[in-house]
Amino acid sequence: MSLKYFFEPKGIAIVGASREKEKPGRVIFEILLENRRRGLLKADLYPVNPRAQEILGVKCYKSIQEISGEVDLAIIVVPARIVPHIIEDAGVKGVKGVIIISAGFSEIGNKELEEEVKARAKKYGIRILGPNCIGVLSPWSGIDTIFLPFYKELSSGKKVVNLPRPKPGYVALLSQSGAVGTAAIDYMSGEGIGLSAFVSYGNKADIDEPELLDYFLKDPKTRVILMYVESIDDGRRFLDIASKVTLRKPIIALKAGRTKAGSKAAASHTAAVTGVDEVYSAAFRKAGIVRANDIEELFDFAKVLVMQPPSRGNRVGIITDGGGAGVMATDMAEIMGLNVPELVGETRDRLEELREKGFFPEFSIMENPVDLTGSVTSEMFIKATKILLESDEVDIVVVLALHQVPGIPDPPDLARKIGSLAYSYTKPIIAVDTGWSEAAILEREEFDKNMVPSYPIPERAIKAAWALHSYGKYLRDRGVYEKYIQHFIKFRKEWRKRACGKEM
């Protein structure tokens, strides 16, 4: 894979490594050094700074050429005007790729300087990520060029986590904007979603979205690709490659600048002309890209698409122990164009029979939503879930397991058992538990660990169901649904092997 040295480099020169605390060149070098000490990063590290003998105990080089070991990647954190000179230096050394963190190029009208950098890199066959970007992060390989430190020391002296890095996982994140990228990384860490790799590509002087999509199509760690996009330059090329990717891996795009006012704001911020929103929507749909409307949806969709197979249809079966939660879920399903069909056939019979036998509460309602009422027990939830997973009348199962009732003595245990059950089916399942109590958080965490994506309100779960339906329909229309499911089953098996998704 052509861009592999960006994500799994063997030797890294940090040009502009600094002894001054909080300088980007210092933060990046320190993080990489720490990752290497922890055994995570395998690459050799070479700080480059003509005015330093050593940084953090590591020998410092005056130039890249001075380094004797192999260097396939250079991270450049020096003032913009010096960058062409550094490229020259890297070229002579035989560096394959450079990440130009430095700003001060086309984004502020300095197009000539950017052209000069491009020309010199081309001469040596060097590939460029950036400039004006925050680069690359992969929790698998330990590469991390994000110059924002892990910790901040407050004026009280208290040290607090500033920007946690997500755990290793299967979701790739591409962001034109560095700020949105770091905000998204901070957000995803808290949502328990693992990362295969993050890339911020800034001015995209060389490497752009289509090439990155192609890389992640082939990257075995990446199962789902997220994109934050403000503008796309070469629409045709982008859609060509995106259409290829979505046959095998879902792409979820958050396209900002949707409205006239928003695109005006986008234009002044990245100096890129934002296209008309409807055009993007239609093009995304045609290429099988799932569109998210905000950061919350972006990660909600990522979670469901990495953990569950896309659905065979739009019929949602809902199980709940709180009637009102069922009503809210049904409302949202209808709004999203999903169907909450009446249960009429065998499914209804199986449920009714168990109610008559006294297994389900006397006043439970065996329609859709299946309302097991506040008298529910964990066993009832599991049984009803099994019946809906086996039903021909629904394509997606949504379990609203509000933990507060007395009949669920061990909420995370219920989540574990439903996860274990769902693993034997290729019908997707999504869970909800409302609230922020310890029990709610533990129940949701346990669902997630068992590959049943969970959400704190019914509406987010239903939107996730829509994402499964939308992508499933695309795959079926393209005739690759069954093939995708086969891949998914393999992936799920590997996940389970790794101790129930500890890495996710």
Added chain:
Amino acid sequence: MSLKYFFEPKGIAIVGASREKEKPGRVIFEILLENRRRGLLKADLYPVNPRAQEILGVKCYKSIQEISGEVDLAIIVVPARIVPHIIEDAGVKGVKGVIIISAGFSEIGNKELEEEVKARAKKYGIRILGPNCIGVLSPWSGIDTIFLPFYKELSSGKKVVNLPRPKPGYVALLSQSGAVGTAAIDYMSGEGIGLSAFVSYGNKADIDEPELLDYFLKDPKTRVILMYVESIDDGRRFLDIASKVTLRKPIIALKAGRTKAGSKAAASHTAAVTGVDEVYSAAFRKAGIVRANDIEELFDFAKVLVMQPPSRGNRVGIITDGGGAGVMATDMAEIMGLNVPELVGETRDRLEELREKGFFPEFSIMENPVDLTGSVTSEMFIKATKILLESDEVDIVVVLALHQVPGIPDPPDLARKIGSLAYSYTKPIIAVDTGWSEAAILEREEFDKNMVPSYPIPERAIKAAWALHSYGKYLRDRGVYEKYIQHFIKFRKEWRKRACGKEM
């Protein structure tokens, strides 16, 4: 106030108090006893159970009549068929109100039994809350009839919080559904929103929404009223009183059963016929009720309306250190019908002047959004916020203070300073910091404590801005905007006195 004995009773009989752990009658009695021991609940407690001598060390009574002290409230947790007899007993004793937790009445077709209970209560002038409800909770007075315990013991032996009770605050919550009510309580505890009182009224055999609205209109602790509604029976009476309330206090309603499928689900769950959604929407709008579409919006709107004054117009001024976040906020503003006007007059001049002097970064963008870029400092955020708060060109200020950048060394300190600044203005302000890192959580908490409502993504902040605009417009149309603002200023002053909203 006629219903005061439900929320601040002097003597409480718990009829059906039980010695068996986890029985509702036991859980309720135990919680009340604990609240009394902690000095929170002032009322005397009288467990009533003919088959027990004492429960948890407290003398048990065979009937309500046997109690010698004053009893103004009886909580009834006995099988439905015995309830008429208990009402008789309460009537002779002179009890003023009963909360009938017991189910098994009209909700399962047992209308006659409910009528009998109503008739007997009427004979004695007893007011009924319920039946088939979870009753009342007030963190101020310590009354708490929610039979779901604080803790659950998992099978591992670990004790986890099952249903935390919110801290004392200024938001009242009315819920027809008990399950939605408890889920909402669990949700709001985690969102840091304080509660004035919670009421679940179930079958509303006697006390209904209009009467509760009237109570909360007069309740000095309640500033904002939230409602979860599936159906409203006496629409005219409800709208009459709601229109009176909204002149002084905002009502935010989450109406479930919005769609055809949703209302079918609602009908089977509460045996109530749900009205057509458009009718509700129009009626809510006319009565000045702000409508929420899900639990997230319900509490997001509650937070903004309790902490900030409604706005004088729909013009939003946005300040950000991340261009992309600004674009997303602008998109959502346009979608919600808000205006993000170009800054042209004095505001622009003040900002530009400071940029030229080198106070703001060279490449910051003094349009709207004001993009201070990743080179922002805390001082710049404060200065720009002050300029927008003083601007005649915007009605609402939204500060997107993404903490990850190096120039914000102490994120909660920035939040505190912006809160302190905003306190001198009657222009509303809303904040965003994205992510779930410690720094993000601390920054948002500090904003909230200083009455600047904060959200984890730009879109939720903009929807909150819409709520301020929507309610502000209603107040202006009714000619009571200035009067409302005067009340708000008084409330805010009292809040600040109480050590910056510690109680909120």
